[in-house]
Amino acid sequence: MQVSDSSSRILAGLLEARTGQQLTMSRRWRIETALAALLRERGIPSLDELITILVMGREPSLATQVVEALLNNETYFFRDRAPFDLLSRSALPKLMQRRAATKRLTIWSAGCSTGQEAYSLAMLFAEDPVKWAGWTIDILGTDVSEAVVRRAREGQYSQFEVQRGLGINQMIRWFEETENGWRAVEPLRRTVRFQVQNLLEPAPHPGKFDIVLCRNVLLYLNSERRGVVFDRIADAMVPDGWLMLGAGETVIGQTRRFEADSEARGLYRRTGTDLPQIAVGA
Amino acid sequence: MKTCLIVDDSKVIRKVARHILETLEFQVEEAGDGREALDRCEAKMPDVVLLDWNMPVMSGMEFLKLLRQRGHSDQPKVVFCTTENDMAHIRAALEAGADEYVMKPFDRETLHIKLQLVGVA
Numbered sequence: 001m002q003v004s005d006s007s008s009r010i011l012a013g014l015l016e017a018r019t020g021q022q023l024t025m026s027r028r029w030r031i032e033t034a035l036a037a038l039l040r041e042r043g044i045p046s047l048d049e050l051i052t053i054l055v056m057g058r059e060p061s062l063a064t065q066v067v068e069a070l071l072n073n074e075t076y077f078f079r080d081r082a083p084f085d086l087l088s089r090s091a092l093p094k095l096m097q098r099r100a101a102t103k104r105l106t107i108w109s110a111g112c113s114t115g116q117e118a119y120s121l122a123m124l125f126a127e128d129p130v131k132w133a134g135w136t137i138d139i140l141g142t143d144v145s146e147a148v149v150r151r152a153r154e155g156q157y158s159q160f161e162v163q164r165g166l167g168i169n170q171m172i173r174w175f176e177e178t179e180n181g182w183r184a185v186e187p188l189r190r191t192v193r194f195q196v197q198n199l200l201e202p203a204p205h206p207g208k209f210d211i212v213l214c215r216n217v218l219l220y221l222n223s224e225r226r227g228v229v230f231d232r233i234a235d236a237m238v239p240d241g242w243l244m245l246g247a248g249e250t251v252i253g254q255t256r257r258f259e260a261d262s263e264a265r266g267l268y269r270r271t272g273t274d275l276p277q278i279a280v281g282a
Numbered sequence: 283m284k285t286c287l288i289v290d291d292s293k294v295i296r297k298v299a300r301h302i303l304e305t306l307e308f309q310v311e312e313a314g315d316g317r318e319a320l321d322r323c324e325a326k327m328p329d330v331v332l333l334d335w336n337m338p339v340m341s342g343m344e345f346l347k348l349l350r351q352r353g354h355s356d357q358p359k360v361v362f363c364t365t366e367n368d369m370a371h372i373r374a375a376l377e378a379g380a381d382e383y384v385m386k387p388f389d390r391e392t393l394h395i396k397l398q399l400v401g402v403a
Contacts, residue, residue, distance in 0.1 A: 076391070081395075081398070159367055159385050160385075160387060160388070160389075160392075163383075163384065163385055163388065163392055163396075164389075164391060164392050164395070165392075165395055167382065167396075167399045168372060168376065168380075168382050168383040168396075169376070172369060172372055172373070176369075177368060177369050
């Protein structure tokens with residue numbers, strides 16, 4: 001199945017219009033793979049036929065399914081490990097002191113895909129119950145894809161997914177066997193919530209997040225949209241909160257709303273400025 | 283360089299696992315069953331054993347119990363790597379002294395993280 005330039009452009013336009021994400025040349029090679037299952041499922045014989053149906057607007061739900069299939073939902077539990085160690089070692093002890101009066105923390109996993117990051121955060125707290133006794137920990141996961149948010153809410157993972165990133169003792173403590181694989185236990189599911197949200201739109205309720213994780217999402221946006229997302233996140237955070245990005249992502253040259261935390265490499269703090277961002281290349 | 287003993291009666295699995303482990307900079311040895319694995323451990327203890335469950339001659343579980351009974355001071359880490367993927371088997375393996383458990387099928391990332399978790403990668 002060959003993807004022509006014109007087909008690529010149509011699919012790229014659809015993805016960008018619905019999500020703001022770019023289908024860069026480096027991602028175009030996976031169009032065929034990403035859409036193969038959908039074509040099979042819908043009985044559509046070729047990509048050209050799919051494009052024809054999309055352009056004719058004969059099946060509006062198909063466009064949503066195409067967009068969902070094109071999104072990169074790669075994730076796993078405790079992805080890259082070090083960021084979670086950094087949170088445990090640096091950000092959480094400080095927040096524990098600063099929020100001692102309210103005993104409340106709100107954390108946003110922005111671009112949460114199928115929920116592994118949010119559940120990893122939930123495990124961090126659940127594995128230290130004495131330390132966090134009496135605290136309200138509100139963990140919110142959001143994603144632009146309805147399909148992955150649905151899966152995140154279920155907390156249901158295949159055998160392959162559940163062991164990616166989890167030690168075996170963690171896995172059997174926080175997941176139970178089901179007919180279809182492994183499901184997060186109810187006490188863990190209770191501590192996280194998920195909703196559909198486009199990062200380019202206003203941030204989700206309640207805002208005032210203490211920690212925002214937005215990892216491996218911004219790389220799919222152009223610099224102008226990255227600036228918008230940084231603004232949205234900054235507006236939704238408390239002044240002394242932290243932003244965490246993915247490995248290889250940075251705020252440098254992207255926004256004036258955040259600066260690197262000199263005491264905790266890998267974490268970013270809100271700056272004092274509320275000036276509109278100036279994106280490089282925008 | 284850390285050493286890993288792959289114990290599996292499937293040549294294909296040993297070949298795939300060897301490839302992954304070599305990219306993770308392990309020196310790899312192979313055994314086709316638990317008995318052969320015990321002999322290899324007696325000769326030279328590896329840092330970690332990647333262990334299948336069902337094998338002819340001696341199963342992975344029998345091997346693990348005998349290995350742990352011998353009480354060598356240089357006990358290797360043992361990572362079960364098997365298609366026995368239910369909670370009962372996992373609990374039995376941990377009780378017998380396994381350090382980690384990988385359910386087949388798996389990918390490089392999964393195995394790498396498991397080896398990091400047991401402190402050999």
